Amino acid sequence: MISTARNWFIQNFTQEKYQQYLQILGREHPNSIKFRIAETPVFIPKSFEQQMLETTEYIISVIGMKGFKAMTDSSVPNYINKEGEGEHPHFMVFDFGIVQKEDGKLEPQLVEMQGFPSLFMYQLYQEDASREAFEIPEEYTQFLNGFDKEKVIKKMREIVIGNENPENVILLELYPQKQKTKIDFYYTQDHLNIPIVCLSEIKKQGNQLFYTKDGHDIPIHRIYNRLIWDEIIHNGDEFIRNQAQMIMEKDLQVHWVTHPSWFYRVSKFTLPFLRHPHIPETRFLSEYLEPPKDLDNYVLKPLFSFGGQGVKIHVTPYDFWSIDDPENYILQKKVDYASVIETPNSPVKAEIRLFYFWDENGGKPIATHNLARLTREEMIGVSYNNQSDWVGGSFALFEK
Template sequence: MPGFEDTNLTCFFDLERDAAVAWMKQVVVGDEDPFETALVDYQPDLQKTLPDFHATRLLFGVSPVCVTKLIREGRRLYRETGGRRVPVRRIYNRMVFDELDAKKVALPFSFTDDLDVSWCSHPNWYWTWSKFALPYLDHPSVPKTRYLSDFGTDLPEDLENYVLKPLFSFAGSGVNIDLTRAAIDAIPEAQRSGYLLQRKVEYAPVIDMPSHAEGFDPAAPGVKAECRVMLLRHSFDGPRPLRPLIVLVRSSRGKMLGVDQNRGVAQNWSGGTVALFG
């Protein structure tokens, strides 16, 4: 890693870099040819994650493809590249489905179709491991969460300590972090099963970080951090434990940690990184 050549620091849990990259490639590509594997998103060239897509092409040989550019013939999918039609036998799925819904994107196939492709990961996982599961998780590390419809009229008195979240909306879209009774009253009862009320987590602004190009501003608030563990497994090799690979660290001076929620923050968005292990 540039700048850390003379240290034992690594961003990987228990693998050397080459082994970690090989493991990731095996999970993404499976048993298919990387050329016949497609990283599928909507308008990938316009996504904030475009640097990830370039890295995926460099490391794994898998190119990004807009979902609207896929071609369906029977149960088969194809993509056009270099003036030729190439079969898509595996999809590295990077789509945010509520973006497709919000923009009324017409697709050449349905995600429920019986297609002759394998997935990493299958669209069903997108819904299974989503906010829908939070009310069923009972653990000290999981903020207490209930469906808004379960409260009826017996709402918490201290709503300032809760966050309201749409059930199937992602990347922080629609989250109400400064919650009031009026905001809840505005939601029709018939729609309340589509929302979660979650105990708010207070992030501690403990990291000093430069806030301007000129350097550190001591008057700027500290930076908050959130760690997310990337877990992988061979979906094509039967059930097995998820294996941790790296820790993604998102940081922010704003109330939320997403990119979209930190545009225009006075002290500048602080970005993201990976955790290093010694």
């Protein structure tokens, strides 16, 4: 998006540098990156960065309102025990599509948000690898608000571990070795020295949870939660569902980072309550008595799905009327991603995800770093972008 930086990158790009970039990213954990990595970062001008940050500040002001939890209570399923959820999530992410206005100017439009962690640790390696392989100029950084790699790791340690012994803090996921995001788990374990534990391995004795290490049961005091709860409840086998219900029982002596309820509270469910120039008009499907006349300008989304499952980009009246539970869907004004990231071939579209950390002991949430996803397709997720070049997982570089 910064034309001078974009032209410089393309002119100096070689396949040899790209292969070096991939090698650097994977050298500490070979064969652990299971998604396509794009050839280029996205160079973001200061004005665009500020528009994203101003939008997130507005959203955060809504999340911080006294009535926010009451407003979003109906989003949290009955199988999620709200006990110990706290007053706000420890982590949030905000996804912005890059769109082009009629006057040709580019602006961000919020697509989605989550009260849930992302690839926080893996993304720390993007800038280092890119700088080493592509010799990225020093006047650009992937970080915000004065953060750098070590400061992010320090903040993660404070939030995830707190005052506990790392042995009593776990990263919880379902079959972590099979997840596409497992590279992030490994880097998290490297830096925080906490074990990666599968949901299937959790035990309960009284009001305490345990995992097994070297033949001994180790008590779990804090859980860094990476479970997508909806996927477990609806798609897991009976044993896994029972495990999920077990660790959601009341009065357990365990602290969640971040509590599963925030995955639902800060989500697509929140979008209909927001009004901002950089947030597309969004309403619950249940609010409509009939389809909008310009239905082709909307996207139909289930409130809770993973990886874009169930999203209808080209919505028909049949789609509108065939939904049995319209309270669990939204209609969102379509965000038309602009193909503005120049490549040696055709230009590509991009989405920027800003990472926010929020201390549980007070203070405001703060933006730390980011990821980006590049595509030529209508769907932006990396799962849809593995058959082409100059697309896939990436990161944004901001002007210092």
